[in-house]
Amino acid sequence: MIPTPDTQPVAVLFDAADTLIELSPAIPELLSATWLGTDGAPSAAAVREALWQIGTEGGWPDDESDPVARVETWTRFCREALVRGGGADSAPAARRAAQHILAPENYRCFPDVPHCLERLRANGHQLGLVSNFDPWLHDILSSTGLAPWFDTIVVSSEVGQEKPAPAIFALACERLGRLPSDCLFVGDSVAVDVEGASGAGLHPVLLDRYGRFPDFPGTQLAMLDFLPTLAAQFKEGNPTW
Numbered sequence: 381m382i383p384t385p386d387t388q389p390v391a392v393l394f395d396a397a398d399t400l401i402e403l404s405p406a407i408p409e410l411l412s413a414t415w416l417g418t419d420g421a422p423s424a425a426a427v428r429e430a431l432w433q434i435g436t437e438g439g440w441p442d443d444e445s446d447p448v449a450r451v452e453t454w455t456r457f458c459r460e461a462l463v464r465g466g467g468a469d470s471a472p473a474a475r476r477a478a479q480h481i482l483a484p485e486n487y488r489c490f491p492d493v494p495h496c497l498e499r500l501r502a503n504g505h506q507l508g509l510v511s512n513f514d515p516w517l518h519d520i521l522s523s524t525g526l527a528p529w530f531d532t533i534v535v536s537s538e539v540g541q542e543k544p545a546p547a548i549f550a551l552a553c554e555r556l557g558r559l560p561s562d563c564l565f566v567g568d569s570v571a572v573d574v575e576g577a578s579g580a581g582l583h584p585v586l587l588d589r590y591g592r593f594p595d596f597p598g599t600q601l602a603m604l605d606f607l608p609t610l611a612a613q614f615k616e617g618n619p620t621w
């Protein structure tokens with residue numbers, strides 16, 4: 381029997397970076413003393429703070445279609461983060477870090493991801509991915525085994541829109557054939573994922589793996605284990621939503 385719109389499971393859409401996948405080691409650790417092994421390396425905490433500042437200023441690298449230019453762009457970025465984090469200026473170290481960041485095999489999916497996607501699928505949910513990323517995200521999704529789970533994968537640099545703009549969320553819903561109000565969006569950023577999804581009419585779920593937002597007033601998870609239950613409750617019109 382074809383389900384009616386009222387009983388059809390909601391679609392569940394995800395952010396990618398730091399929601400489903402992470403670089404290992406992450407950039408702060410990558411640029412820290414452990415990785416570089418030099419006296420002039422900064423602490424991971426100092427690099428994390430520097431990255432936060434750079435991000436606030438819109439300084440993360442834009443997409444470069446040329447692989448050589450991409451390494452150069454990320455080398456400059458790493459060098460900036462290294463210096464702002466209080467480390468010694470080291471172009472070779474920054475280049476090594478850039479090459480690590482740009483290698484798809486250095487990304488892994490969080491341990492709770494495969495089982496969560498499997499359960500959501502088994503429960504009949506459509507799955508989507510909306511990421512502010514470059515086209516080589518597809519290589520990461522292939523190497524981590526995540527690509528086959530998704531009905532649609534929307535990458536910002538491929539569609540000319542990026543979160544938190546409503547248009548990129550609307551495009552993902554359109555590709556799934558669903559109204560935004562029938563979609564959950566799960567992401568780790570309040571400003572980009574939660575506010576963006578909410579602004580586009582989806583139902584946001586903050587994934588706060590590291591306890592960064594203890595006072596967040598909306599729907600929040602510390603890990604993905606409970607997400608299938610949450611999605612099922614939404615499907616059933618749970619009043620807490």
Ligand SMILES: [Mg+2]
Pocket residue numbers: 395396397398399567568569
């Ligand atoms: Mg993210």
